[in-house]
Amino acid sequence: MKTDSRLEKVLASGELAVTSECGPPRGCRPEKVKEKAALLKDHVDGINVTDNQTAMVRMSSCTAGILIKQMGLDPIIQMVSRDRNRLAMQSEIIGAYSFGINTMLCLSGDHAKFGDHPMAQGVFDIDSVQMIKMVRQMRDDGLFQGGAKIDGPPKMFVGAAANPFADPFELRVMRLAKKVKAGVDFIQTQCIFNLDKFEEWMKGVVDRGLDEQVHILAGITPMKSVGMARYMKNKVPGMDIPDDVIKRLEGVSKEQQPEEGIKMAVESIERLKQVKGVHGFHIMAIEWEEKVPQIVEKAGLFPRPKV
């Protein structure tokens, strides 16, 4: 084992891993973090804590991660290159690890234009690929990005994101290969609704043997309503929602749409379990964390392995 990460242990055991996420509150409401984490606690191997998601100010991912860690759970802190330069990132990582946080996700982050501070200067000192390399170097070589020795290096299990649906499609396997080359341990993908396209991407991943070098967790998001599906299709960058998804939700009454959305999520998991190279699932139930246990159970992923 490279780290003490529970996610690493589950993946190493060969079992399908399950992660989920919670968005920290937009204010000093630590109880909200705890409530969300408590909903997920028995059904996942790690809880992603988003970092100022969609460029809206929230409690910092590291701080919310500490709250979750103190509940005896396993936070996966996300870090975006939009808000921090390499000094701030590394100090945050040391701080997080000092509280026992051992798993993180390296991201570029949505552009500030999407959030509530569109006038802010984005930092982007390093990109997500360079961040992966930096965290690996901190762990494996005990060195800061600048080259100095770390007195007590953080041992992070390093994740990143992949979006098989963004353009240009032909670059998307190569982009993953770059992250693998930088040393990423696991990948959580963008929400998958176009399963055919995802499978085509995975085929490219497997053909290059990348599935032997990195654990891929398929991103699953249950649709709450047809309105949400339409919004995601039209407004969220890099999202691929086939018309079939919208039609299927339109085909049931408004009251039944949430249930249908969950059914679709479970069906997706069942189908993707068969895909070579998929080593687990990352369930992003946006402001709907309470449904995660149900999805995990219905998809036959419960109980979670004891590692």
Add this chain to the structure above:
Amino acid sequence: MITAEQKPIQEIIQYIAPYSRILLVGCNECVTVCAAGGRKEVGLLASALHLSHLKQGKNIDIREITLERQCDPEYVEELAPYIDGVDAVVSMACGCGVQTIAGRFKKTPVFPAVNTRFMGASLSQGVWAERCKGCGDCVLGITGGVCPVARCSKHLFNGPCGGTSHGQCEVSQDIDCAWRLIWERLKELGLESRYEELMEAKDWRPGGAGGPGTIIREDLA
């Protein structure tokens, strides 16, 4: 070249409100090309200022002059004979020109009449787009002649990010995804494999992180 756009006229009027004798200075270089502060724009701005003062029943004396280069002390020296006869200078050059004048004539206030925007290229008549951030360590030789620093909204060195949609940037459908352009260009050049080479974390010092830049050419100095 350096691109600029004229400031809102009200802002310029506010700057010069306390003064009645103005030296309005254009520049024959970049701001002439981007039609923000050349001889023609100096004339137009002078007329506009005259008109607005007339409307308020005030008098203003505006002397117009357009220098070959406002960022060059040699040309800025041409203002010396006029400077004692004016209360303030309004510069239509980029920020470099404004500061060169301010540095030479310590007792005369200088106001900018344009907002300096970016280093850009002309795409077509009347259209300019940002092409260079002056990062001080050019990577165009390895990115197929498309700059990820100036043209990727997140200046990613190992892009594209996950927000690319229909080949355009997540920030705006009017912005081409720089990494889509880099990829297309590498393909045209038969250099696809170069995409997978990791680009290391950038040293931002030459581009300004190391403090304001200075170039000293011993052979010329």
